[in-house]
Amino acid sequence: MAERVTLREVGLRDGIQMAASFLATDRKRDWAFRLRDAGLREIELTSFVPAKVVPQFADAAALAGIVPELDGVVASALVPNLKGAENALAAGIRHLNFVLSISEAHSLANVRRSTDEAIAEFHRIAALKDMPAGRDMVLGVGLATSFGCTLQGAVDPERVFEVARIVASAGADELIVADTVGYGNPAQVHRILPPIIDIAAGRRVICHFHDTRGLGLANVAAALETGVRAFDSSLAGLGGCPFAPGATGNINTEDTAFMLESMGFSTGIDIGALLELRRDVESWLGDERYSGAIARAGLPKTYQPVE
Amino acid sequence: MAERVTLREVGLRDGIQMAASFLATDRKRDWAFRLRDAGLREIELTSFVPAKVVPQFADAAALAGIVPELDGVVASALVPNLKGAENALAAGIRHLNFVLSISEAHSLANVRRSTDEAIAEFHRIAALKDMPAGRDMVLGVGLATSFGCTLQGAVDPERVFEVARIVASAGADELIVADTVGYGNPAQVHRILPPIIDIAAGRRVICHFHDTRGLGLANVAAALETGVRAFDSSLAGLGGCPFAPGATGNINTEDTAFMLESMGFSTGIDIGALLELRRDVESWLGDERYSGAIARAGLPKTYQPVE
Numbered sequence: 156m157a158e159r160v161t162l163r164e165v166g167l168r169d170g171i172q173m174a175a176s177f178l179a180t181d182r183k184r185d186w187a188f189r190l191r192d193a194g195l196r197e198i199e200l201t202s203f204v205p206a207k208v209v210p211q212f213a214d215a216a217a218l219a220g221i222v223p224e225l226d227g228v229v230a231s232a233l234v235p236n237l238k239g240a241e242n243a244l245a246a247g248i249r250h251l252n253f254v255l256s257i258s259e260a261h262s263l264a265n266v267r268r269s270t271d272e273a274i275a276e277f278h279r280i281a282a283l284k285d286m287p288a289g290r291d292m293v294l295g296v297g298l299a300t301s302f303g304c305t306l307q308g309a310v311d312p313e314r315v316f317e318v319a320r321i322v323a324s325a326g327a328d329e330l331i332v333a334d335t336v337g338y339g340n341p342a343q344v345h346r347i348l349p350p351i352i353d354i355a356a357g358r359r360v361i362c363h364f365h366d367t368r369g370l371g372l373a374n375v376a377a378a379l380e381t382g383v384r385a386f387d388s389s390l391a392g393l394g395g396c397p398f399a400p401g402a403t404g405n406i407n408t409e410d411t412a413f414m415l416e417s418m419g420f421s422t423g424i425d426i427g428a429l430l431e432l433r434r435d436v437e438s439w440l441g442d443e444r445y446s447g448a449i450a451r452a453g454l455p456k457t458y459q460p461v462e
Numbered sequence: 463m464a465e466r467v468t469l470r471e472v473g474l475r476d477g478i479q480m481a482a483s484f485l486a487t488d489r490k491r492d493w494a495f496r497l498r499d500a501g502l503r504e505i506e507l508t509s510f511v512p513a514k515v516v517p518q519f520a521d522a523a524a525l526a527g528i529v530p531e532l533d534g535v536v537a538s539a540l541v542p543n544l545k546g547a548e549n550a551l552a553a554g555i556r557h558l559n560f561v562l563s564i565s566e567a568h569s570l571a572n573v574r575r576s577t578d579e580a581i582a583e584f585h586r587i588a589a590l591k592d593m594p595a596g597r598d599m600v601l602g603v604g605l606a607t608s609f610g611c612t613l614q615g616a617v618d619p620e621r622v623f624e625v626a627r628i629v630a631s632a633g634a635d636e637l638i639v640a641d642t643v644g645y646g647n648p649a650q651v652h653r654i655l656p657p658i659i660d661i662a663a664g665r666r667v668i669c670h671f672h673d674t675r676g677l678g679l680a681n682v683a684a685a686l687e688t689g690v691r692a693f694d695s696s697l698a699g700l701g702g703c704p705f706a707p708g709a710t711g712n713i714n715t716e717d718t719a720f721m722l723e724s725m726g727f728s729t730g731i732d733i734g735a736l737l738e739l740r741r742d743v744e745s746w747l748g749d750e751r752y753s754g755a756i757a758r759a760g761l762p763k764t765y766q767p768v769e
Binding site for chain 1: 645
C-alpha cells in the first residue's frame, strides 16, 4: 500500500492574487471543479482579503458558494485578519488559513503589522472556536518567510520555532511552514522541519515552497525525508507575493505530483487532466508567468501513477 | 572546514553539441578560461567525435591546445571510440570520458552499436593504458540512460550494476552515472547510487543529471545523501542528446552551485562571474534553450559563498 502525499492546490489563491486581470467567478468555479475531477482533494479556493487590497478576491463569498458541491474536497480560504475569518465562516468555509510573517520587515510590508501584532490577531481568530460560528473551524497557520526574507535577509530559526509554539498552543490545527520568497535549501529543510514537527505534536505540518531559485522540488524531497506528507503547490507554478520582490512561483503542481508518484508516493492526481486544465487556465489568464517541466517535456514513457 | 563538492562543467561539450551554429574556437577558449577564472576546476572541453557526425567539434584538437595554459583545471574530453581516444591523447588530453548506453535502443541510436559492442570498444580504449601514449590516462566511463530511456522505457538497474562491474574491473577510473533523458527521481537515486558506490570501490562516482522533467536538483540533493561529491552540470543549463528525444537540459551550473553553497558545501565557484559569462555565451550562441532560476531571480540577500 503506497503512502499518501497530499498536494494542496493554491493556484486559485496564491496563484492568481497578482494576476493582471480579474478572472470571472465562473472560470474560478470551473477551475475548482476540474481540480476536483483531476484528483485534488484540498483546494485553497480564495482569500477573504478586502477587495480594495486585492480586487481578484472581490468574489470570495460568491465563490465559497460552491463548497457544498465540491464533495470530497477540503476547500479552504486565506484570511488576513479577524474580519476576514468572520466573513469566511459566514460564507461557509470551515478551513481557514491565517498567515503571519516571521520576518518583521515582511510582516510590516505585507499586512502593516509587526509579527507580535499578527500573533495578537491570531489569538482573536482562534477565539472564534469558542463561538457558535467557529465551533467546527479548522485553523491553519502559515509561518511566512521561515527560510529567509528578501527585505530583512536572514530569519532566525529560533524565532520560527517560538512563533510555532505560540500558535500551536493557542489553537492552530495545522502549521504551514512557508518559504515565501524561495530562499530555502534542502539542508535548511532538514534543520527547520524536525523541530517544527515536534512542536506540532501530531498536528499536520504542511510545507509551502516557492521555486523562485529552482530548489522547490529539492526542498520537497528533503521535507519528505523529515516526514512531511502535505505540500502547497499551484497549477502551472503560478503565484507570488505582492510584498516580496522576486517571489514568483509556487512549486508546480504537475511537476510535484510527477516527482511524488515517480518516487512511489500516491497523490491521487491525474497529471494528464491537470495538463488539460493548465491549457485552459493559460488561455483564461493570458500573459502570466507559467512554469513546469512536465508541461514542456511530457511524462516519461515509463510513467505509471501509483495505485 | 566545509566539505568540497566538484561541479564538472560540460557546457562546452554536452551543452553545445546540438547548437544551431559552429561556435568559433576563440570563443570556446574564452569560455574555458573564464570558467577557470570563475573557480571551475574540471571542464569537459570538447569531444573527439568525427566532425562529419558533430561539426561543432571539428576544432577538438585545436581547442585541446589550451590545456597546458588551463593551470589548475582538469580538462577532459568525450571520446566515442578507440580512434577518438587515440586522437584525444595525441592532442594532449589526459582525462577521457567514454560513454556507453545501458539501454540497447539508445546505444544503437546513439552510436550504432549494441551495449556489448560498446563494452568491447571500451576494452580496446582501456588497453591504451598499457601503451606509452595512454600510460597516464584517466578514464571515466559514462553509464548513459541508467535511470530510463525515451526509446526503450524502463532500464533494469541490475544491468546498470553489471555494466558498472565490467568497466570497473577493466580499467575505468571513474564511473559517471547518467540520467541522459531526465527520467530519474530521488527515490531511484537512493536505490541506484549506493550499489554503484560499492562497485566503484574507491573510484570516483560522478552523477550526470538532466533537468528535463524538473527533478535535476532534487536528484543532486539525493545523491549528496548517498555520498556522491561530483556532478556534471552546464552553464545556463545548455545541453541535450541528439539521439534522445526531449532530452534537453543538463542541470544548470549556476543553480547547482547556489544550492550546494547554500547547503554548506564548498564549490569554489564565483556565481556572479558565471552569470557574467552566461550573458556573453547567450550573445555568442543566440537562440538556444537556456534555463536557470538564479539568472532570473538573483542570489538571495543572505547568500554567502562557503569558505
